[in-house]
Amino acid sequence: MRILVANANTTEAITALCAAAARAAAGPGTEILPATPRFGPVVISSRAENIVAGHALLELLAIHAGKVDGVLLAVSHDTALEAARQLMPCPVVGMTEAACLTACLAGGRFGLVTFGGTETYRERIAQHGLSGRLAGLAGLEATPQDAVRDPERVARLLHGAIGRLAAEGSDSVVLGGAALAGMAPRLQPDAPVPLLDGIACGVRLLEMLVALGLPKPALGSFAAPQGREVGGIDPALAALFRGS
Amino acid sequence: MRILVANANTTEAITALCAAAARAAAGPGTEILPATPRFGPVVISSRAENIVAGHALLELLAIHAGKVDGVLLAVSHDTALEAARQLMPCPVVGMTEAACLTACLAGGRFGLVTFGGTETYRERIAQHGLSGRLAGLAGLEATPQDAVRDPERVARLLHGAIGRLAAEGSDSVVLGGAALAGMAPRLQPDAPVPLLDGIACGVRLLEMLVALGLPKPALGSFAAPQGREVGGIDPALAALFRGS
Amino acid sequence: MRILVANANTTEAITALCAAAARAAAGPGTEILPATPRFGPVVISSRAENIVAGHALLELLAIHAGKVDGVLLAVSHDTALEAARQLMPCPVVGMTEAACLTACLAGGRFGLVTFGGTETYRERIAQHGLSGRLAGLAGLEATPQDAVRDPERVARLLHGAIGRLAAEGSDSVVLGGAALAGMAPRLQPDAPVPLLDGIACGVRLLEMLVALGLPKPALGSFAAPQGREVGGIDPALAALFRGS
């Protein structure tokens, strides 16, 4: 099975980090194909960047449409997830979506910790219909870059936030942010509740969805586009819209 | 005051229709500037088209940043609204958002009628936090093109839907879809409840916001981007991301 | 256009304060008519006072019915708003409603700061269907009278509360309480997020509603009363109930 791990920013190092985490989590027989968009934000840290990244991501996916068995959006905002799900002929999963749904399976309510502001995560989880399972959000006073530059400080901040979230009712904690991909194994031993890595959860959920082999809906807003004209965009993406 | 009426699809006729409706609604001294994106869907009728249109719309807005006093998104999906609001130095209003908030001011709960599927409207209204004010949704078995080709049939369908929505608890009805811009005056006389045209509401709300002169927030997810690197995009948009 | 600025308590100084704020916010051609009820609470600070004030306010409005183009309820509890909306032949807007809906147009979630207890504001915002947009409430340890007696202390308290609300996720802050009318310009320069004055927002929203010219609904609970007998009340109000 071939799973596309699609970053939504243009930083190859993040793509590589996510791909490594995906490979570490994947089952035997699962091949991980990393991919980085042609254009868009270096890092997505705001609403507006996320919109441009959405287009870049759909273009990236379109290039791989029909050549992969599943797509993992390696971006913690689950950028353009619903659109990708409609557009692609294979299952698509967002990394934060994956972690949150896995947290539900672990039981109770979950927390989420991420770099910087948390409002857009609160909104995204509400859009996933999971507000009732969310116990708390914690924003680290650090950037994704700090995780590379000073991993010890970031780890300390993470442990503090995880502990507080657990004490305030989180039965598990989602590590939000592609820059944290692969950190769960290191952090878990000292954490009082399970930690959820969106990349690991996402790869495993995709393996499950591919195995289930659900058809695409023929009705509703997730049915594949057919005969839609979209101009001035990449030919592969335009072809998907036409349904040809 | 200069208000940009920004279509999010590439159909000039829709832009013109919305601009005409905007001019008809605008107060004295308000200048309407219509604009159409350089690329993207001919008509937005699905989740995926809406994502591409989001990028096209931000590019279009960036070109006009600093040259207009307010922006009306002339697209019933309120495409990229929050991003545009973050990005632009002036107020931005979405046409469906405008109609829904005006419906709140008219009192009670509102319904929405549109062409085709209604799920994405249900979601959008939920994202606006207004689900509690939504009494019902009605999807016409017709396309925006039908409104041009067979306006009488569409008017009959609209009247039926409006009547049913009112009977089931809608105190007002939002006409959803840019293709319905300007139709309210024709439909209103036979409707039992007020009809809300997003273009008319949006222009008037923008006049109001421009008059209030609220500053942009310095904190939070609507603060203007600063120093953000976004590659492979239109220079005007890239400049807005850099904050220069 | 003539806008009635109707206080719901009997303190003329508050009426005058609100009228001044309304005039400062109004567009050219808008005439502000201040009005104070004949009976009722000197200041509304509890549930029971608000009920008596509701009757007093409807009486006050009835006296002006047909003589004004719009009504702004200059009372932060949006006292009797839905009833006034049903009863009057012109648009009616509540000052807190106005500020909250304008906050929605500014983007994200809003906070509200007021004198004393906040529970009734929490309830009122829930009745407006806007709980999902409310990020936080702050009650100042001060009375409306303190705002007159010691404005510097109240300003300090306000700044502290606004800063905390913004830090905890409010993208804008509503100044709740008629006694704060007109204070936004003084407080805004030091505030990290936009401040919303219900009087200013309300006047502008009324100008917009008057311009739109929406009809009254013929169906539902906001349709004008017709043939209703209400005894022992002011003749003007009784006449409105009879629909004559």
Added chain:
Amino acid sequence: MRILVANANTTEAITALCAAAARAAAGPGTEILPATPRFGPVVISSRAENIVAGHALLELLAIHAGKVDGVLLAVSHDTALEAARQLMPCPVVGMTEAACLTACLAGGRFGLVTFGGTETYRERIAQHGLSGRLAGLAGLEATPQDAVRDPERVARLLHGAIGRLAAEGSDSVVLGGAALAGMAPRLQPDAPVPLLDGIACGVRLLEMLVALGLPKPALGSFAAPQGREVGGIDPALAALFRGS
């Protein structure tokens, strides 16, 4: 124990009907004192009438303050309930509130049937925080007066509505409207689910509250008013506001 059964409209026949239903439901040792307001609507059938009735009802209650052990609001809109609860030195219960809470004790979700429009009942139940227990609302095409003039037709309409509500998930049905007081025994034998009469439920809940002897809160928005000046109103009501 003396329970005031306070109508909120001025129709003595309704007061008498409710008083009879209250006496039929009351325990031994409970004395029912019927009371009708001095002014206000003959029948409350709209938002605006409900506001005037709120004042009239508070005045009526104030006259009896200290002379009764509990107050039942014999009005299906639970008019001014929270204000009365704050103001009075004894427990106060609304008839629809009473029926809905009793329905909760019967298990599952409840429906409500009433004369005419249902939107204001939907809102009232939401204000009681009970929307999640509400399975459906049914509005009869009849008026309270019809219940007197043509009780057989109204009984047929009621049975039809009760049956539909039960089939659609209501585990019990609230009879909404003071004009239905005392009808439950006649309707119950043919109904598939329990029927709840707000007067009967309310009297019994008041007996329970009086027996419990809960103190009034010293904090918050239900604490008794103290030192509040309210002018131009009945001396008994003004005295309650002053707390003297």
Added chain:
Amino acid sequence: MRILVANANTTEAITALCAAAARAAAGPGTEILPATPRFGPVVISSRAENIVAGHALLELLAIHAGKVDGVLLAVSHDTALEAARQLMPCPVVGMTEAACLTACLAGGRFGLVTFGGTETYRERIAQHGLSGRLAGLAGLEATPQDAVRDPERVARLLHGAIGRLAAEGSDSVVLGGAALAGMAPRLQPDAPVPLLDGIACGVRLLEMLVALGLPKPALGSFAAPQGREVGGIDPALAALFRGS
């Protein structure tokens, strides 16, 4: 009237405590029958214990079916409440349910204080559909046993928690936990808001329900079981399932 006070754990001392509180609260003519399950947890302090206790409780109730007029579940988790309500031919009330609904009648929002963790109470209140009336939860750092061993310390903790809940918006406070049964009179004098004892509230609500004499529903998920085969259980319980 005979009311079964059914403990769900096997600790006779708790049964006795609850029975004493029930007798203290009961009206004249109400007989309290205490009962303790044959098997199950000594104390219920987790999700899994609650499930076993549910079965033990239904068995206990079945033995008394037809011999009592009402059942009070003397267990703060409202264990198996809905099932007992379906199964028994008489009214059944849970002690926390009873306290929460009585809190609603006292007005505004309530808090709940209990021993240890609060998450399962948050969930139970949500299942009762009362989340919107819940202002806060407080978990004491103490066990039910501490209430016996060191009542003064527990009283101090309780007072602190009650004060904080009231300051943060609770208009009343539910004492959650059977081990607190009967403590309200001692704690109330120093509390700023009414305290609700589930046993006292439950007994009085049962008296009210018995007086109302609501029939069991013939439709829906609370209709009595009929012809259901359940093997390997107590004969009395099996007989109830068969409906014989």
Added chain:
Amino acid sequence: MRILVANANTTEAITALCAAAARAAAGPGTEILPATPRFGPVVISSRAENIVAGHALLELLAIHAGKVDGVLLAVSHDTALEAARQLMPCPVVGMTEAACLTACLAGGRFGLVTFGGTETYRERIAQHGLSGRLAGLAGLEATPQDAVRDPERVARLLHGAIGRLAAEGSDSVVLGGAALAGMAPRLQPDAPVPLLDGIACGVRLLEMLVALGLPKPALGSFAAPQGREVGGIDPALAALFRGS
């Protein structure tokens, strides 16, 4: 990997049906162990049966604790799911929970079709926090036994219900009821949206959870019981409660 497929009723045929569906869905290397409780309902079709089944199920699980890698609750009510999750040292998944979460990954909102009444499913989905993703419920006028006796009629009913749910906004449909296990492949070809079989989804989600290897929480209401005394129950279950 060994997965226990635990029925919660005592009908071996249902256990066998679910085990077959589980084997058909399982990945290579996954061993399916079917198990049936020692006591309890023949079929669970009411609230009270579900409580007894909860105890029977925990006993069944306890016997297998430590001998299996994951547990699938093969009962559509997700009976005792949270308790089992707390109690067992391995992941536990409920079949309806599994189908609903997988439906979320398929996108949009889901419907659920089952035999008979739907209220308890509505409640269960609310407890899972997924009400916002639920588009509709359909109850077939048929029993699980009919699915065996007259599969063609049941298939016709199912197709009708699935079609209606899809037309009313369900992007996928959960087949609720263990008696429908394994039917999805037969029904899918004629269905307009994906059909979700809880057994298939559950097995695959368990494989994923086992692969992830999340630790049990050390804090909160899902932490394993320790030192809990539960009397009169199966020794294996008692031992789990003691944590020994």
